[in-house]
Amino acid sequence: MRIKGLLRAFRQIRQELQRGIAAADRPQFGARVRSLVGTVEQLCAAHGTTPDRLPGPSRKVYLFLKELDLDRLPVRPQGEPAPSSPRTLALRNMVALRDALADRFWRDVESLAASPEARRALQGYIQTQVAAIESVCTDSGANPEALTGSSREVYGWLRFLADEENLALHVAALERSRAALAPRRALAPLAASVTVHLVPVKLLCRRRRYRNEVLLTVSEGFLHANAGVWEALIDFALQHRDPAGSARLRQFADSDEFAETLLEMEPQAHSAASAGRGCVHDLEASFARVNASHFNGDLPKPRLVWNGALTGRKFGHYRRTTDTVMISVSLDAPAVPEFVVDYVMYHELLHKKHRIQMVNGRRSIHTPSFRAEERRFARWAEAEALLQALAQKHSA
C-alpha cells in the first residue's frame, strides 16, 4: 500500500521546520501534523494493516511525524520574513529526455570511451539540459529541489552526468556491460539486439522485449558494478535463470557502493544559507566542534545540508563534486544525542580528507586505515551502537 502525497507533505513540513515556526502559527502547524498522522493510521486500518508495515519511505515519514515534539518546535527568529509557501513542480518530457540520452550513450559508447572530445560534447549537451530545467524552475518560482517524481530523479541524474568524472564512469560502466554481452552472442542470438539503459529508476533492473529486441533497464546504482555483476545483469536480460547471479545482484544492491551512487544523484538545495539549521541539531555547530577536535580546525568548511531523502541505514554522505556533507534528517530528532550527529559528521569529513582508493581494481570507500581513523572518535562504540539501533528501528 502506498500513501499518495505523503512524501511531498513531509518535504514541505521539513522546509517549514527548518525555517522555524512563528508562535502564532504553532496551533495550525500542530493540527496539520496530527491530522497527517491520523490519516496514515486510518488508511492503514482501512486496508487491514498498520503503519509499521508500510513501505520504507512512508513508514519513515510516519515515524518522523509521530515522534515530532509539537511542544518544542523550532521558533522562527524574530524579524526573519515568513517563508513563501514552498512550490512543487513536475516537468513534462523528462522521461523521454532520459531515454533519448540513455540511447545515445549506448549507441555511442565506443566513441565516447575512445574520445575525450566526444565526451566533452555530450557533457556540454547535458549541461545545457540542466541549465534549461533550472531556468524553467526559476521562471515558475520553484527550486529544482522542489521537483517531484521522475522530474526530480532525471534532474538529479543529469546534474550527476554533467560532471566530467561521473560521465566517464558512466561510459566505463556501459563498456563493462558490452564486455559481458560479447561472449554471450555466440550462445544467444538475442544478445546481438540487447540495448542497455543505465538510468535513475527505483527498480534494480527490468527487461522488456519487443519482437527481436531486448531493452535492459538498469538502475544507475549499478554504476560501479564489476564484470561479475554485469554478467548477472546480462543473464537476466537474456532470461538465463541463475540463482547465483540473482544473489550477486541482490548483494550488490545492498552494498554501500549502490547506496552512495544513488545519494550522489539526490537533488540538493541551492539556497543553502540555512540548510544546515535543523529542527534540533545544527550542522554548522557540529562541523565547528568536529573540525576543532579532530582536524586541528584545518579542514575547510564544506557545504552542509540535511538530506530530505530519508535513508534507513545510511545517515550521511559526502559529495565530492560539490564538496557537500549531507546528513540524514532522521538524525535531526530530540532522541538523537549531539555526539551521534558529530560522529556521522566526522565520518563524512574523513571522506572529504581522503580520496577514494582502488583496492584490487575495486573502489574501496572504507579502507582499513579509514576504519582505524574512524575509531579515534572519543565515543565511537557508543555512537555506532546508537546508530545501529536507529537503523534497526527504521528498517524493522
Ligand SMILES: [Zn+2]
Ligand atoms: Zn562512508
